[in-house]
Amino acid sequence: MLKFVVSLINTKSDCRLEVLGIDIGGTGIKGAPVIIESGHLSAERFRIPTPEGGYPKDVAKTVRKVVKHFSWKGKIGISLPLRIRNGVACTAANIDHSWIGLDVGHLFSDALNAQVATLNDADAAGYAEVQYGAGKGSMGKTLVLTLGTGIGSSLFMNSVLVPNLELGHLQMSGSTAEILAANSARKRDHLSWEAWAERVQDYLTYIEFLLDPDLIILGGGISRPKRTKNYFHLLKTRAQLLPAHFQNEAGIIGAACAAYSEP
């Protein structure tokens, strides 16, 4: 388990600690250098569409372009929609299945000739929230759920990650949670905000029964204020419920943090 040590960093204003964070998704590959002390991006985010099919070699080539864009030399953190154990992908959802069994750590460190840390995209988003965002300093059980194409999940106990949960794949009503309640389901089924919120509510009730978290943070594009005003008031949880602080940058920031924390 990784634990953040950012508070122990010697923060000299003349030697800023920066790590390049890259977030690989089904539609886009986004990157930016992240200032570790604050979680801010030190340059504008750079995005390239994910190559057709999302095959590993093509993705690695595209990631190389992102690294080149920033002329980056140094540590790199990469988040992907995969369960990754010791650098090896064990599951792949919403991305090509040829990733399964692949040593993604080696794939990227070879392709980029750099020290690379890889992790699940929801774990990365959770890191960003717990370190700098809506869950900053949270104690107890914090659950971060990202509602996008799929549902990503990350759980923290006293700000320490319990990695690789896949709570978007819980069985619900003869289907799976992410097929029913991800933001993609809202769009696919042309649901009103109210109808979608009902599905999210069922999911949250189930999750609370299973995990009993103290704080739940909802992330992804639906955590923007112009979106939350449509549905947040419809959701009822025992746990404190908050929208994520970061939206599309959470994966980048968390990936950079994870890479920083690795020896």
Ligand code: BGC
């Ligand atoms: C994947 C997760 C990922 C989530 C968000 C799910 O389908 O199984 O690993 O975190 O989508 O991208």
